Amino acid sequence: MNHAHFIARRRRLLKTIGDGVAIIPTAPEVVRNRDAHYPYRFDSYFWYLSGFPEPEAVIVLVGGKRPKSILFCRDKHEEREIWDGYRYGPKAAKSAFGFDAAYSIEQLDKKLPELLVDRDTLWHAVGHDDAWDARIARALNEVRAQARAGKRAPRAIHDLRAELDAMRLLKDEAELATMQRAADIASAGHARAMHACRPGMAEYELEAELSYEFRKRGVDGHAYTPIVAGGANACVLHYVDNNKLLNDHTLVLIDAGCEVAGYAADITRTFPVNGRFTPAQKDVYEIVLAAQAAAIAVTAPGRHFMEAHDAAVRVLTQGLVDLKLLTGSVDTLIEKGDFRRYYMHRTGHWLGLDVHDAGEYKIGNDWTTLQPGMTLTVEPGLYIRPGAGIPSELAGIGIRIEDDVRVTETGCEVYTSAPKTVREIEETMRHD
Secondary structure, three states: OOOHHHHHHHHHHHHHHOOEEEEEEOOOOOEEEOOEEOOOOOOHHHHHHHOOOOOOOEEEEEOOOOOEEEEEEOOOOHHHHHHHOOOOHHHHHHHHHOOOEEEEHHHHHHHHHHHHOOOOEEEEOOOOOHHHHHHHHHHHHHHHOOHHHOOOOOOEEEEHHHHHHHHHHOOOHHHHHHHHHHHHHHHHHHHHHHHHOOOOOEHHHHHHHHHHHHHHOOOOEEOOOOEEEEHHHHHOOOOOOOOOEOOOOOEEEEEEOEEEOOEEOOEEEEEEOOOOOOHHHHHHHHHHHHHHHHHHHOOOOOOEOOHHHHHHHHHHHHHHHHOOOOOOOHHHHHHHOHHHHOOOOOOOOEOOOOOOOOOOOEEOOEEOEOOOOOEEEEOOEEEEOOOOOOOOOOOOEEEEOEEEEEEOOOOEEEOOOOOOOHHHHHHHOOOO
């Protein structure tokens, strides 16, 4: 892995913190049960600045006239490597990841007070982790206890996440390339699931098709718990049981993405279990697809984040009127929020190292203005839960169509490519 972009991010952050010190720990290992751990996943902020994959590691950035980046990590340990695999150790990590210095994690509590002496500001994720708040407080108090010796502790503490969130919102070329790979693999997984689908299969069998394609192509795994929701299960937004049988003449909604080098893809596709849309299913599907197209059309530099949602809501509301699920003028129905019975979530979110990625959606009272390099999802839907007054041919239809989009200099680019039109889906599902 080329670590030049990680080094550039650290240097950029060093300029931001001035004569301060920033502390960024990675995530801890978490016990699943007894002596078994969950699969390890690094902290996103830590990874963004380092690309260092091991647990028990901390970055300390020291600003000022002679800025430097320091890594604290586990020591080399031949016996533990026999059991758990390779460890870099401080010496190799310093060279491989481009740090100015590296030390054993065992030295952190001793060296941290020394690094804080006479610095103006301490930067860390205030309130994110009680144990880390306490650890940093101990280091600060150790410096304060030496006031009579002329040593001064930082006078201000700032939350580092605000600065890192602003950085992470605009993706660099290395991030965009990684996200494209994740999107390509996730798209292939969705296409595989479509082709494999048959009436009578279980939802988890389609999940297995996705997982197989992801792992076959060498990715780290799912970016989040996948949703495979057949029939009316698709009307449960966060359905994750994935254990029911798929019935003929119904739809199945799959919301799933993979993770590549920490970066997430996030795709939703909805398709007929038997490979052919019924007329009613097609009508609803085309409304959602048109809503997505309207949202994508206003995703461009200088437009604000919520314009895509507003555009999608207008198309969806008109569609609900056409389906005779709502009556009245579109403007009045939107103003009253009547569409929320069938569409109750926002049309997208930031995407990156976290599937719901870092970054502000509002600056003050105004929605964030889109800029080139921002990446987000566009995911309108309609969810027609069975109930009084719902025509039988529409009851239980839940449809969401989600793609990943990057803002460019002139507009935006959809960089996920799973089959999406009615024709593409039916052709993909054809079993000759």
